[in-house]
Amino acid sequence: MTDLDWRKTLEDWIRDHADAVFAYLYRLAGSASAAEDLTQEVFLTALRKGSQVREPEKVRAWLMAVARNAYLASRRASRALPMVELPEPAEIADEVAATNHSAIDEERLREALAELPDDYRVA
Numbered sequence: 496m497t498d499l500d501w502r503k504t505l506e507d508w509i510r511d512h513a514d515a516v517f518a519y520l521y522r523l524a525g526s527a528s529a530a531e532d533l534t535q536e537v538f539l540t541a542l543r544k545g546s547q548v549r550e551p552e553k554v555r556a557w558l559m560a561v562a563r564n565a566y567l568a569s570r571r572a573s574r575a576l577p578m579v580e581l582p583e584p585a586e587i588a589d590e591v592a593a594t595n596h597s598a599i600d601e602e603r604l605r606e607a608l609a610e611l612p613d614d615y616r617v618a
Contacts, residue, residue: 505545509538512555516562523566536565 516537521530540561548557 501546505538505542508541508545508554508558512558513538515555516558519559520562520566523563524569529569533562533565533569537562540565 513534517530517534520533520537521527524530524533537558541558545554548554
């Protein structure tokens with residue numbers, strides 16, 4: 496099969512099966528954005544490994560198996576990463592501002608104390 500023939504075949508697969516693959520993945524993942532990402536993964540796999548499909552009438556079943564495997568792999572990957580709760584951005588900004596402000600105040604205080612006569616600095 497030439498590159499042009501393979502490209503046409505892949506375009507046919509996408510046209511004929513992308514909606515079904517997306518619907519299946521949407522039911523599994525429960526999220527449109529996750530289903531879109533996984534659908535792209537399925538057709539990337541088809542681009543790389545689609546030549547393994549020996550019987551064209553079974554391409555839909557093959558794509559659905561690839562979709563299931565892509566979904567399961569994404570589930571395993573999401574469980575492997577620990578979830579860390581991050582503070583709200585406003586809290587971080589407040590802490591940074593407070594830290595910078597106190598550093599500036601401390602510096603100004605030292606400068607002001609250095610300018611005082613010795614008798615007044617002791618207190």
